[in-house]
Amino acid sequence: MKLVSSQRLNMVVPPPQALVPKRDTRGSWFELRDREDRPVYRRTIDNPQQGMEVVADGPGDALRRIDDDRGVRAFFVIVPDIAGARKFVVHAEPRRTSRDDAAKMAATAATYEFDLSDIDKGAQ
């Protein structure tokens, strides 16, 4: 996962969710962290690495997940400008399919960290 671009904007951001997820929580979310590595903003996001969802024809099972044959996909997040925030962190579950074995199903999320000062330098 790499940061492609950033932009500083005057806009309302969504309210934060619980800053620290409950123990044994797994999934995908992003955080802002302060100098002491404490979360100061957090929101759950759709897993950016999950297979894509597609509509189906059968009644009662209108949706399902499939493997995405596109190699690279982009997503975006809106993060607040919080004084004291130093890092932008993305937790992302690994991609899983119905063919995965137990070991792959149990694989933990990867964490991607970005320094906010570097992001600001790249801001448009």
Next chain:
Amino acid sequence: MGVADGTVIGAVKIVDNGDPAERFNLVLVAEGYRESELGKFAEDAQHFANGLFGVAPFDDHRCAINIWRLDVASDESGADDPAACGGTGATPDTYFDARFCNGGIRRALVCDSSLVLSTVAAHVPQFHSAQVIVNSDVYGGTGGSVGVSSTATKNSLGNDIDWREIIIHEMGHSIFGLADEYFYYAGCGIDGPSQNQHSDFEPSQPNVTISPTATGKWDDLINVSTLPTQSNPNCSQCPPDLVPEPPNFVVGTYEGAHYTHCGAYRPSYNCKMRVLGEPFCAVCQREIHEFLTPFDPDFCFKFDRLDLSRWVAVATILFGVIQDGGGVIIVGGKPIPIDPWGPLRHSLWAAMANPHDASPAMRDTIVGLAMDHLSSLVSSDAHRKQLQTQTRALLEEAAAELPAYVIR
């Protein structure tokens, strides 16, 4: 291909609730429309906006949302439809390179989502969501950071579909961080054993849990006495259908969710995050409501939506709610409390706003609730008791026609 195959005309705000710096900004992007077809795109975008505001809780946040359409003229109409997937083999030149057949499935309609995001950011920088509408009669759509749907009105079986449902469901993922509530990955009978049992880890999304009591998730919204409300007796299979289906305002824990047959629970039997065409369940509605509340203006009033004859009825309900905060439905002789600020609220309001669209049982139940509230204010004991007796007879009769379910 791509940007060489069309022109970005510009963004038009079709639902204007104020400064984009203060509102939630949803951008609908045209793909596969020739310049001469952008009038159709305008109609399609308006059709979507009308549909969105008919879905709870977006109806309650109508003034929080700006909707934009991004007019993009492609050189040709439609989307690539590879013959390998049973398509026509068409390869029109379109701006965002929309194509069916992703992953070998014809319905899997995708486009260049990176180009969509950069194009939207250039024209509506303060956007919160971008959704692509593809000008094609072939049924298809997919989710991701950018939702994509064709404008087909029939699926490949010839059944009527509402393409707007695809986009609203995908907004549930991409904006509000909601999980899928269905209990298969690729389909019942298709999945392998990895979908039989959920892992021991709690999902981060608010609308699925491994706790049969929904502890820490939606336990405060549960209004049934039996938990789990539905268990799956055979984890090698998808959970069996319940007949009749419990209505969406019945909140409990239903086993089978988050792509697995067992070990994960969803809040209601149905929800838009499980089946298109259903309302969002109470838990998803709460999540969306909490998300959109910061975008609400201090005051929201639309003259074009004011109908005094309906407002009187709604005010009657409100008056009762203010008096004692709830109502009662009698089922099988037992009083069942209903919190009109809870999951039932939208059914109540929808039925009051459009009484002739509501089922007779729902309409009579609501009238009964309102009358019950009002009768409690009558000062004469004799008249109050007379009114209450008649009202409760109406309620009992009407409630008996509502689907059977167990409520605390």
